[in-house]
Amino acid sequence: MKGLLVYQSKHGTTEKVAQRMQNLLGEEYLLININTTSLPNLEEFDRIVIGGSIHAGAIQKKIQAFCKLNLDLLLQKEIGLFLSCMYKGDPALKQFETAYPESLIKHAKATAITGGEFLFSEMNWIEKIIVRKIVGVKESQSEINFNAIDDFIAHMTT
Ligand SMILES: Cc1cc2nc3c(=O)[nH]c(=O)nc-3n(C[C@H](O)[C@H](O)[C@H](O)COP(=O)(O)O)c2cc1C
Secondary structure, three states: OOEEEEEOOOOOHHHHHHHHHHHHHOOOEEEEEOOOOOOOOHHHOOEEEEEEEEEOOEEOHHHHHHHHHOHHHHOOOEEEEEEEOOOOHHHHHHHHHHHOOHHHHHHOOEEEEOEEEEOHHHOOHHHHHHHHHHHOOOOOEEEEOHHHHHHHHHHHHO
């Protein structure tokens, strides 16, 4: 079984989660940052995990385009979908539902909302203002949901 893990990350959180998932899933998963590395031929893979993060209500455009462009092929594979975000509960679920195509969510073997981080050292000045003034968070926070990652891996590997 050959696996591919495709992700995009703005401040590094989704990258950390993707690396942890690759460690847990095993070496047969190829890890690809869609922002920096060209994609391999998707036909070669049996399982494809896709991950991105929410910034101002939406997942990265490249992840959206990847899902849309390859939807027919993705629907023939074993799929895992995960999302980094700071919202929790229903608002997080709503974000997840708009991040990925409905048919892909229904088809997925595993889905997860894996929490997120506010990393001030990685933010530009506009992001710092948004997070300080609008969100009301003044210091870096790390709220990666490791249980959600473990559940995701369990679903993906059974
Ligand atoms: C400017 C900014 C806007 C954000 N907007 C949202 C949002 O709309 N909803 C949400 O749940 N999280 C939001 N977040 C939190 C991110 O999803 C979180 O920082 C995540 O860990 C980023 O992952 P990444 O570093 O892989 O991009 C925002 C973070 C920043 C810095």
